[in-house]
Amino acid sequence: MQCQLVYSMTPVPSSTASQPNTLGIIAPLQVTKMAASMVEKLMEKKAVTYTAAVVGVCATTYLIYKKIGGDTGFRTSITKLGNTGSLAREDFAAGIDAYNEFFQQSDGKGVGERKFNTPKFVDTFYSLITDFYEYGWGQSFHFAPRDKGESFDESIWRHEERIADQIKAGAGMHILDAGCGVGGPMRTIAKHSGANVTGITINEYQVGRCTEENKKAGLDTLCNIVQGSFLEMPFPANSFDGCYCIEAACHAPVLAELYKEIFKVLKPGAHFASYEWLTTPLYDSNNAEHVRIVDDIAEGNALPDVRSIPAALAAAKEAGFEVVFHGDYALGADIPWEQAMKTARRAAFLTDVLTKWMERFGLAPRGTWATHQMLLRAAEALERSGDLGIFTPMYLVTLRKPM
Incomplete structure (x- = not known):
């Protein structure tokens, strides 16, 4: 069986599944976006732009601190207990460097190398971003289309x-x-x-x-x-x-x-x-x-x-x-999958500034800002791909x- 493949918003036959919930994207930026989205849902005022941005930055600051922070940070404690799936602070920069090297070739030139090493780098990727995904997006790391009147979780x-x-x-x-x-x-x-x-x-x-x-x-x-x-x-x-x-x-x-x-x-x-x-x-x-x-x-x-x-x-x-x-x-x-990423674009600028200065003053590992830049490009690419209909x-x- 095949649904009609007409890429001009032709509906797909829907399931009769019962009442409905969550999605999955991009680390620090996503924390900002989801935090700001929550504020925007609650307040439909001009002041919401500033408020959403501040809430997003605070959420991002908290998550970065908890993920890489000092001796009392929960990630450090988990690492001491032997659960090394998420990276300790001393491994964070190395993980970012390895991940960035994986994608250093552009215009398709790195595809063969990517295919060879992918499982290793998927593990590194999720060690770096699982906490951010879960806090900013939920426990289901995926997208979903929404019907009118339906909540994100539904x-x-x-x-x-x-x-x-x-x-x-x-x-x-x-x-x-x-x-x-x-x-x-x-x-x-x-x-x-x-x-x-x-x-x-x-x-x-x-x-x-x-x-x-x-x-x-x-x-x-x-x-x-x-x-x-x-x-x-x-x-x-x-x-x-x-x-x-x-x-x-x-x-x-x-x-x-x-x-x-x-x-x-x-x-x-x-x-x-x-x-x-x-x-x-x-x-x-x-x-x-x-x-x-x-x-x-x-x-x-x-x-x-x-x-x-x-x-x-x-x-x-x-x-x-x-x-x-x-x-x-x-x-x-009714509400396309990429809409969830559009809501708090203005707050992303403050997140970018925050990560840059946290790295400069030693509050975040080396490479955090560069990684955020990469994640920001990826978020914008997902939005744009949805707008153009070139990716699903x-x-x-x-x-x-x-x-």
Whole structure:
């Protein structure tokens, strides 16, 4: 089944998932944007611009202090306990340098090297930004389209429930979350379907956060998480009744290799669904602006490259899957996915100044400001890609392993 691919805001058939929740983007900038957005929702006055900016800067300052701060900072304490998935202060600059070196080549020249090293740098990326994502965006690191009258959180929940319905998740089933982050979608889907969900993430710190939140939610009997690469999963063949992947497959160096690994661990007849980050038919590889935008998206999100829709479908078939459905849920939304990033653009300037001066006075590690500049470019690139319709973070591909 295929939805109509008309990139002029043609609606995609919607799921009948029950009531709806969250998303995922870009470190310090995102803290500022979300904090400012909260203020703007509460106050529709001219003074809100200044207020939102101040709140955003305060939130960013607090997070930076907590992430890299002195002997009483929680990150330092966690590191002393042996949970090294998030970087200690002395490792922060080295992590930033390594990440920036990964993307030092431009105009596609670094793509081969990126593909080779991607898993290592995805781990570094999430060690650097998990706390910022979670504070500024929520526990579900992904985007979602919104209906009129629907809250941000409701749109996230609905987006997650839709993918659970696509794989026919239900009570008594064992479902795999490939690239689970801190487990926001896992908990939503377990509550929605009653299924047992096992998640896998490459990042040690995320394992600890997910385990903690599963217990807090009273879902630790349904939800489990393991650390490892989804390219080499520690599960027996034919062991899962279904699998989903929410905006995580984009990190795979070769998409077909990930799909083959998922194919291996699924039972015959089981379904796999993935929200993919893909360029749309409106993307023009000969258009310099389009190329720059997509390169900035890749750099700011630890991606080896950004694939096309035909490439994703070809990867699915190469892995042996049957294509059940594919379509772009970015089309036809009342409130487009990129809107969440537009709200507090003015506050981003103050965040930029803040990170620059914190680094200069030794309150932030060397490289923090340069990293913020990169993240700012990536956020702007995501906004612009949505405005132009050249990129989607929610191209749904539903596949089936033959009997």
